[in-house]
Amino acid sequence: MKTTASLSVILMLATSVGCHFNVSFNGRNFDYQGKTASTMQQDSIADSIKTLTVESEFCDVTVAASEEPAAWAFDGKVWAKQQEVADDLVSSLRVTTDQVDDSLTLRIMLPEDEENKLRGVEATLNISIPAATTVSIRNSHGDAIVEGTNVSTTVNNRHGQIRFTSIEGESSFDCEHGETVGVGLVGTSKIRSRHGEVKVKDASAAINLDVRHSDVKLASLESTLTINGRHGNADISGVLTSIQGDIQHYDLDLAAANDDFKSIAVTSQHGDVKLTLPETATPSILASANFGDVTSDFDATGGTESTIKVDVQHGDVQIRKAAQ
Numbered sequence: 572m573k574t575t576a577s578l579s580v581i582l583m584l585a586t587s588v589g590c591h592f593n594v595s596f597n598g599r600n601f602d603y604q605g606k607t608a609s610t611m612q613q614d615s616i617a618d619s620i621k622t623l624t625v626e627s628e629f630c631d632v633t634v635a636a637s638e639e640p641a642a643w644a645f646d647g648k649v650w651a652k653q654q655e656v657a658d659d660l661v662s663s664l665r666v667t668t669d670q671v672d673d674s675l676t677l678r679i680m681l682p683e684d685e686e687n688k689l690r691g692v693e694a695t696l697n698i699s700i701p702a703a704t705t706v707s708i709r710n711s712h713g714d715a716i717v718e719g720t721n722v723s724t725t726v727n728n729r730h731g732q733i734r735f736t737s738i739e740g741e742s743s744f745d746c747e748h749g750e751t752v753g754v755g756l757v758g759t760s761k762i763r764s765r766h767g768e769v770k771v772k773d774a775s776a777a778i779n780l781d782v783r784h785s786d787v788k789l790a791s792l793e794s795t796l797t798i799n800g801r802h803g804n805a806d807i808s809g810v811l812t813s814i815q816g817d818i819q820h821y822d823l824d825l826a827a828a829n830d831d832f833k834s835i836a837v838t839s840q841h842g843d844v845k846l847t848l849p850e851t852a853t854p855s856i857l858a859s860a861n862f863g864d865v866t867s868d869f870d871a872t873g874g875t876e877s878t879i880k881v882d883v884q885h886g887d888v889q890i891r892k893a894a895q
Contacts, residue, residue: 601650603691608657609648612666616641616698622674622705623698629712630679630694631731636702636719643698649682650691660689666696714749732767774809798823811835818842822886826893827852832877839883846879850892854879863887 616623620641625632647664651657660682669676679696682689694713700706700720707725708715714732717724721739729747737755744751745763756774764785771778772790780787780798787800792809800821807814808826816823816837823837824845830852837844848854848869854877858865863883867890881888 601689601691603650605650605652605690606654606657607648607650608654608661609646610661610664611644611646613642613644614668616643616675616700617670619673620670620675620700620704622707623700624674624676624707625679625696625698625709626676627679627696627708627710627713628681629692630696630710631713631716632696632698632708632710633716634698634700634706634708634718634720635716636704636721637699638701639699641698641700641704643677643696645679645694645696647694648692649689651688652690656688660684664692664694830877834878834880836878836880837882839881839886841885842883843886843889844881844883845889845891846881847891847893852877852892856890857881858888858890859883860886860888866890868892 623634625634645666647661649657649660649664651660663683667678677696679694681692702719702721704720705723706717706720708717709727710729710731712730714734715726715728716734717726717738718736723740724738724742726733727745728749730749732749733744733746733751735744735753738753739757741758742756742760746767747765749767751762751764751767751769753771754773756771756776759777761779762769763781765783767785769780769782769785769787774789775793777795780796780800782803783801784803786803787805787807789807790809792807792811794809795812796807796814798805798816798818800818802820804822806824808828810829811827811832813833814825814835814837818837819840821839821842823839823842825835826847828849830849835846852869854869856867856869856871856879858867858879858881860883862885865888869890879890
């Protein structure tokens, strides 16, 4: 992993045209010029391990469920002005392990470089584990990918993407700068994003979204959803049980594929709210917009099984019947 999510692309462009570039990382400037040295590590993971923790300052980390024997493999590379310096720096680029009972922690740290001779670093860590393993990843710079775990999954990433596939059980995804993208989510999930898109589909889960400066697209849901959003847009569709939203400077476009939802409750300070429902829905509707318009294709006093409450301060409310 290079020190930003798009750095691999930058490297290819730089190589093709012979240009130089600089990357600032934790107070250091990396230009990825000079001599290089590489390192590799790998090891098996004991069958007794039930909890895996990964702590990294920088790295692309992939954790994938597998029926093969559990193991990990690490690849790293450094840049320096002289070959002997690169060889010396790469000797401290490594994974350290700490096992306590049935818990294993893998740590990846930057090379020791008190004289700031390091001119670049990249690393990848690939881990295969049984699906029934509790997983926790804490990464400062790099992408974090998790596939197929089914107990408890926690990913905290500061600079880089979070990607997940076929996750079951309890999950939590926290991304400060980067996309959160997933397919297949079952159970209960908390998703926090501060600067990056959130895109999830095929989820049968109770989802709690906390987003700032982040656009959201959720598709093919069968779930309950709570969304707390500031500055962005949300496009949500699927078979929904209940929706609760608290949004500011945020537009919400919600399409329910089912007419038997229990409740939709949205409060908005600044932003439009658009709801699209099946023609067969008979909701009881209470909608208001202090500085905006309210339009609805449904009778406000519908059935008693489904309720819609929308309160918008600055923005419009639209409640539409789905096109047939």
